[in-house]
Amino acid sequence: MAFPVVDTEYLKEIDKARRDLRALIASKNCAPIMLRLAWHDAGTYDVSTKTGGPNGSIRNEEEYSHGANNGLKIALEFCEQVKAKHPKITYADLYQLAGVVAVEVTGGPTIDFVPGRKDSNICTKEGRLPDAKKGGKFFSKSAKCQEEGYGNMVSGGLHNSSKLFTRKHLLRLSGAPHLRDIFYRMGLTDKDIVALSGAHTLGRAHPERSGFDGPWTNEPLKFDNSYFVELLKGESEGLLKLPTDKALLDDPAFRPYVELYAKDEEAFFRDYAGSHKKLSELGFTPRSKLIVKDSTVLAQSAVGVAVAAAVVIFSYLYEVRKRMK
Amino acid sequence: MAPRLVDENYLKEIEKARRDLRALISSKNCAPIMLRLAWHDAGTYDSKSKTGGPDGSIRFDQELNHKANSGLKIAVELCEQVKARHPVISYADLYQLAGVVAVEVTGGPTIDFVPGRKDSMVSPEEGRLPDANQGARHLRDIFYRMGLSDKDIVALSGGHTLGKAHPERSGFEGAWTKEPLKFDNSYFKELLNESDSGLLKLPTDKALVEDPKFRYYVELYAKDEDAFFRDYAVSHKKLSELGFISPSRLALKVAVGAIVASAVAILSYYYEVHRKFILK
Numbered sequence: 001m002a003f004p005v006v007d008t009e010y011l012k013e014i015d016k017a018r019r020d021l022r023a024l025i026a027s028k029n030c031a032p033i034m035l036r037l038a039w040h041d042a043g044t045y046d047v048s049t050k051t052g053g054p055n056g057s058i059r060n061e062e063e064y065s066h067g068a069n070n071g072l073k074i075a076l077e078f079c080e081q082v083k084a085k086h087p088k089i090t091y092a093d094l095y096q097l098a099g100v101v102a103v104e105v106t107g108g109p110t111i112d113f114v115p116g117r118k119d120s121n122i123c124t125k126e127g128r129l130p131d132a133k134k135g136g137k138f139f140s141k142s143a144k145c146q147e148e149g150y151g152n153m154v155s156g157g158l159h160n161s162s163k164l165f166t167r168k169h170l171l172r173l174s175g176a177p178h179l180r181d182i183f184y185r186m187g188l189t190d191k192d193i194v195a196l197s198g199a200h201t202l203g204r205a206h207p208e209r210s211g212f213d214g215p216w217t218n219e220p221l222k223f224d225n226s227y228f229v230e231l232l233k234g235e236s237e238g239l240l241k242l243p244t245d246k247a248l249l250d251d252p253a254f255r256p257y258v259e260l261y262a263k264d265e266e267a268f269f270r271d272y273a274g275s276h277k278k279l280s281e282l283g284f285t286p287r288s289k290l291i292v293k294d295s296t297v298l299a300q301s302a303v304g305v306a307v308a309a310a311v312v313i314f315s316y317l318y319e320v321r322k323r324m325k
Numbered sequence: 326m327a328p329r330l331v332d333e334n335y336l337k338e339i340e341k342a343r344r345d346l347r348a349l350i351s352s353k354n355c356a357p358i359m360l361r362l363a364w365h366d367a368g369t370y371d372s373k374s375k376t377g378g379p380d381g382s383i384r385f386d387q388e389l390n391h392k393a394n395s396g397l398k399i400a401v402e403l404c405e406q407v408k409a410r411h412p413v414i415s416y417a418d419l420y421q422l423a424g425v426v427a428v429e430v431t432g433g434p435t436i437d438f439v440p441g442r443k444d445s446m447v448s449p450e451e452g453r454l455p456d457a458n459q460g461a462r463h464l465r466d467i468f469y470r471m472g473l474s475d476k477d478i479v480a481l482s483g484g485h486t487l488g489k490a491h492p493e494r495s496g497f498e499g500a501w502t503k504e505p506l507k508f509d510n511s512y513f514k515e516l517l518n519e520s521d522s523g524l525l526k527l528p529t530d531k532a533l534v535e536d537p538k539f540r541y542y543v544e545l546y547a548k549d550e551d552a553f554f555r556d557y558a559v560s561h562k563k564l565s566e567l568g569f570i571s572p573s574r575l576a577l578k579v580a581v582g583a584i585v586a587s588a589v590a591i592l593s594y595y596y597e598v599h600r601k602f603i604l605k
Binding site: 024219 | 344348349351432434504506507508
């Protein structure tokens with residue numbers, strides 16, 4: 001499939017679709033599942049093979065029937081309503097726009113959106129998205145240690161039980177390797193991992209979908225830094241913490257970000273907006289320069305003409321003066 | 326109504342309140358009643374006496390108990406949640422910001438919002454808002470008094486694209502359009518649709534179709550949603566700023582005044598000097 005031509009008409013359709021999405025997402029209270037759709041379309045990216053990424057491939061049954069995508073058919077159907085009114089827009093752009101609007105209408109930061117993604121029907125193999133259960137691969141072995149002394153260790157009391165826990169052992173216990181495998185493969189960083197995890201401020205897990213149950217925060221339709229506040233609080237009645245969520249606390253590189261975002265919502269919003277934009281543009285070169293093609297090319301041409309004219313004039317005058325002497 | 330201090334902190338709080346309002350209005354699906362609150366606070370303006378207008382006075386029981394404001398207590402209470410988190414913002418600004426956000430999250434146009442309205446402790450007398458049972462003449466009486474035009478009347482009536490009437494509030498019942506939580510030009514399309522669709526048409530709505538000057542705009546907006554959005558955004562902004570001079574606009578006026586005055590002074594001086602030399 002070819003790249004869409006992002007002309008004035010396409011941009012107008014994007015704006016109309018944005019408004020339609022606001023109305024749809026606000027009235028149906030479906031911001032969480034729309035955000036998950038955008039993330040799961042984008043999160044299949046592999047930076048070394050340049051495959052996967054935000055290309056609309058998730059609309060194919062082959063991909064939406066992956067275990068990790070359980071329940072997303074609902075979001076696909078909502079988006080179809082908008083696509084029907086604005087057929088010009090690519091599915092890839094539509095899903096990412098839905099993700100951006102989902103964050104906006106729930107009170108989150110404004111995320112810069114650049115259109116122009118092309119659609120693909122090539123689905124990547126299952127397994128590229130994170131597995132929520134993989135936070136504590138070695139937890140069962142050392143669950144006891146985790147409760148008793150591990151907490152102390154992470155917060156600085158390493159001298160207490162340093163004999164038992166080498167650095168390598170520590171990293172294994174933290175369960176962070178899986179998250180890093182997945183996100184580094186996309187070309188994202190530790191900061192991105194923590195900031196993006198903050199999106200669990202929205203929504204809930206469903207037993208019939210992921211197998212887990214419940215919201216992470218007390219206001220699952222409000223985008224704020226509660227996810228991090230709750231994470232640091234520890235166990236809370238009725239609130240969910242996946243193994244992959246807990247892994248953020250246990251890892252010494254992730255934890256500083258959790259603490260920062262828990263106490264500074266502005267910092268979280270700023271970093272989240274940056275990371276979300278990155279994710280939504282994996283493998284996509286925003287041709288924003290092309291969008292303003294008309295005016296910049298015109299300006300460049302004008303400068304070129306002016307310089308050429310100046311050179312011609314000066315050369316002529318130089319020749320004239322030379323002849324006169 | 327003199328503007329209040331709008332410094333960097335105030336602007337930051339406005340942005341945070343805007344985000345809180347988006348979350349609140351989306352999750353509670355209460356865009357229609359928030360829009361009505363903003364309109365009913367602003368719509369009491371009298372351009373002759375410069376009383377009423379968007380000044381937060383609607384939060385007092387004295388005004389909430391006006392018949393026209395039946396049911397609005399809910400909206401005032403919802404806004405209290407946001408005010409509690411951002412106490413520095415005036416109620417006047419908060420209610421108008423809520424109106425702007427209500428239009429935005431339901432898919433409507435982006436309306437320019439300028440903060441700085443001051444709160445008033447004085448409520449206007451009852452009777453300044455339109456009576457749904459009346460006709461075109463009444464609409465003009467009410468809106469011209471505010472300083473608004475025929476175009477504003479029709480465009481703003483398009484706000485009925487959202488929400489529904491309640492028997493225990495206005496006495497009327499039902500929604501004007503098939504999607505009462507979606508801001509679009511359906512209101513005008515339905516108005517021109519003569520068949521009985523089961524949707525609500527107030528006497529004041531029908532007046533827009535019967536009056537030739539109003540009808541022109543109804544037909545325009547029914548066939549051109551972009552035109553409706555454009556005019557609505559302007560009329561809504563006007564309404565939300567009745568009697569309000571934003572600090573930047575005031576500063577501009579003062580600057581222009583100073584320049585004009587000094588220009589007059591300088592020119593008069595040179596004129597006098599010139600005259601003295603010529604006469605000599």
